[in-house]
Amino acid sequence: MANLFARFLRPALQGSVTAALGLSVLAAGLASVPAPAAAQSFQSCLNNLWPAAQRAGVSRQTYTQVTAGMTPDPDTVRLMGKQSEFVKPIWEYLDSAVSSSRITTGRQMRQKYATQLAAIERRYGVDSNVVLAIWGVETSYGGFMGQHNALRALATLACEAPDRTEYWRQEFVTALQIVQAGHITPDRMESSWAGAMGHTQFMPSSWRQYSADYDGDGRHDIWTNQPDALASTANYLKSFGWEAGKTWGYEVELPAGFDYALADEETWRSLAQWRRLGITRTRGREFPRPSDQAFLLLPAGANGPAFLMLKNFEVIKRYNNATSYALAVGHLADRIIGAGPIEKSWPRGDRPLSRSQVREMQTLLTRKGFDTGGVDGRVGPMTRSAIRAYQKRTGQIADGYASVKLLQQLKG
Template identity: 40%
Template sequence: MRNFSTTELRAPLALLRLGARRYTRLVRRIFLALLLAASLASPNTATAQEDFSAWLEALRVEANQKGIPPYVTDVALDGVKPIPRVVELDRKQPESTITMAQYLANTVSDARVTRGRELLVQHKALLQRISAEYGIAPRTIIALWAMESNYGDVQGNFKVIDALATLAFEGRRAAFFRTELLEALRILAEGHIRPDAMKGSWAGAMGQAQFMPSTFRKWAADGDGDGKRDIWRSTADVFASTANFMRGLGWKGGESWGCEVKLPPNFDRLAIGPDVRKTVDIWRSRGVKKLGGAALPEIAGETSIVQPDGPGGRAFLVGDNFRAVMKWNRSTYFAAAVGLLSDRIGGAP
């Protein structure tokens, strides 16, 4: 009978200490990686390396036919391979949800507010120029910068071309990601960034503004006048691009996004929701007040009461600017966090 070493006996105990949940995630991650690796090694599966090479060549031909120069595709697509980690992240389902309190604790923290105020002062002249041009308040630009990349600190380390090629090839949402990949190649053709510097998230969201390539091509702006739209390294381009996108989404300069409110006892639950729209005067008449007891702010047009966590949760009076942020990211948590963070950074009452 074989004698096991101390190290071999210790290994199972270490795995147990990971806990059942962490161990399950680890096994699943290993399984997915092995599955993709095996599929790439097999000539009989849709994800075989031979098929990927043929798919990539067809993409190259399509890109050239659509006006992307061969020298761009030659450089950008050379050596591109599927990334197992990208496939895993794309297929991964959330294991749990968080409350709005937990979400806001992370996104609207005191540390983030303090840094945002410092950056608001540091970039005052630039922000004032961008704000005057696009009609977006400096504090809103700073808040979106914080939410998307923690002021540029977290842009993602995936090669965008490789990540998009993986997602366009592996089948799920293939058409969407193929379009984004072609847009990314056009960005390279326009000379805004080098292929090796085009980094982003696993899903292809790029730079400090976390724009998808199609969003970049439509809304990214040259804020420093150098002829390029560099949302990776140019703060001026990040601010201008953010402001231009928000203006395109319908942000109205000089108007509030909304505020947190206190609902009166026995408030009609059927009146809560983004599809119920009324003027601020009507909400006032129904006893809705700003949190703390102050009067509601003046917000033009129709407004809604939203309660992201459902009955008993925090409630917000929101207007068209909140809806504009929702077009950026379709999450009430995100939109509320942008509003609250911008208010705290800018010192709004």
Template identity: 45%
Template sequence: MTRTGNRLTRTAAIALLGAVLLPGAASAQSPFDVLNFFTGSPPDKSAAPAAPRRAAVTAQQEPVAALPGSNAAPAWSGEDGASGHPLMTAQAIREAAANFDNCVAAFWPDAARRGISRESFERFTANLSPDLRLMDLMDSQPEFTKAIWDYLDILVNDNRLARGREILAQYKPQFDAAERAYGVDRYIIASIWGIESNYSTQMGDRYVLNSTATLACVGRRQAYFKDEFLTALEILHRGDLRPEQLRGSWAGAFGPTQFMPTAFKRFAVDADGDGRRDVVDNPADLIASTANNLKKDGWQSGQTWGYEVVMPQGFNYMMADRKQMLTLAQWEQMGVRRPNGLGFPRGNEKAYLLAPAGSEGPGFLMLNNFRTIMKYNPAEAYALAIGHFADRLRGGAPFVQPWPRHERVLSRSERLELQQLLAQRGFYRGTPDGQFGSMTREALRNFQASIGAPADGFATGDMLEKLRGR
């Protein structure tokens, strides 16, 4: 997924039953939309299950804007958005929808400044209509979430790995060329392709221009999506992609590796020199563009993303923080080791410790390239899945340490209660909302430390019970 904003979620296209929750992160409606809640970033690609792409529509068919998507069902709930934003009330949404045509027409001067012709503007916007279902998707707050281990089980599975190895063999010349040009590991690119769209089988079916126009005129992210909408118009006017190719998630991400329009504008390349940057149906352009994206985001050639590690008994989990960047040699001095007696190839590399299941599960030391993956989608769960999937594609083994699968992930109402209880005891100073961020994690750590428990910030049913009983 390519982020919306600083590249926002990368979100995606696989229909999963819930969302994933890490310590310090809030719930999301899809494992691919985790970035919105893990980081508070703008919405990403897709949160709704994606439908298979429909039969191609020729560019001559009119009206272009009326390309059928998955917008017909389900319909908008007609309810206020869960965010409480004034532009997400049902009344505000209806009023904005009623003004939709005027809103789109008012974008013409900005489009002209981008070099879009009047003919292109009129043609591509002729029959756009507001897809208000997007309001529900933007503000969705599901009651239940998915644990990190369930998330990884779904994304890193034998079928997807087998298909990934086939893709690597089928497009070996294109991967070879991209590695030479950009120095980005082919297994990471293949991993993004597999996790974002299940190798082009689940890319989303909403017409990107219609989705971004809706979000540019209705709801709480209008300024952000105006840029995405105008950029999508640029793509069509330039001819890089045809309208029928510009299908994707509810938030406008498209193609096998889920580019947002603005990310396409910054990173897409014409690898085969045919005059078009086709990241949807041209493997050479797709692979090279994804590699260019990672390279420009800071990918360091010849280095991995991170290592699974084991923490020593009595380890201070307050050190499991993104701000605690130490060299691998320093982590070793603190007793942090790789499983099975493996060492760190370069002890001078800096990393931070991630403990997604607290003291009960595996830990991970994250290097610079992990942060680069997070620029593609700023969710640690997503980046961990990408890195692990890449390692498995190259022949690596599953994680060695078990996850605490006995732990039940808290529901949203329980998360809200946990925050309220932490606030009552003076540990939490935010506004309880059922979404776990850094403030909640810090508050929980301080509470855990006060009762002599490992201060790992891992919200469990046991921690909730302890809060209830004090």
């Protein structure tokens, strides 16, 4: 989703010990507060937010209309205290995000909005199929936009979240400004539980910076006007450096004896240089622009598919900073226009580690003399380097993949 939420809240829910404990304590604490007292506290918080809204140009009438009788969103309270301890394997994520039904619906939407998508691509220089794929991955082409009200969700976070309070308050005030300006009525401001809004899930601050008025009616309506939402998404990608006329990446095959230390997501080479190292496109196809720069990605280690990723892959990650998300968007875009599935099979029996298992793995590697840079439950560059060193010492393919099988070896 096009917002800061994707960059800091999602990691917090998936493994940040401090944030996750704080959110869990918050949820437990809220559950123990008597309902009348909690409601009174929430209304007091809303009253305290009025001066900031007033300074931002929100009228008292609008503020009262939005906040009168408002109560905390129970789903927001519940979900901001929920940790995601177990990481879904990338192949399971892709099974859902790039399902046959999503591909079929994407092709139908491509035909339905062909004129608008073509105009958006000309205007912004962004591949319209990628824009369409983001729509599909974010909300199933508008089929599920969260079923929450952005104003209520953001007010809940502004008043109840244990940290980044100022961020949530600014998002709430910005949402009020959107209503004040007449872009959407309060009751139609549909969002996720965390306030990501509309067809392509913009936070209010991202809406303010990047939303677009496709049809020139004076409103940037990402909730009920699909072309506005698609144009907004294209504008977002353009703003972060989308390279027109280029793709996001290629599935490739690696030669025998390849040095997997080069797959560190930081080593950029031209496609021609990768080709000289023996890397080829699947099915013997050529790279259309050998001078394009790319890095090598092995999302499931040496036993899974390999990809050379271009700059546009990194641009997609600005929408949601997760490798699985960006791969899903790129692959769905390709499938919509008729490309086939990913060719190499995923190692479905070699599952990735949960956050607690990563911490256990890091502890064991450190005890064996391999520096992981700390025990934090995250597989970063130093942890991958430590895994490679261990794998090399034990005569394995040194791909740096943190799997359950690796943990079992370390424990054995």
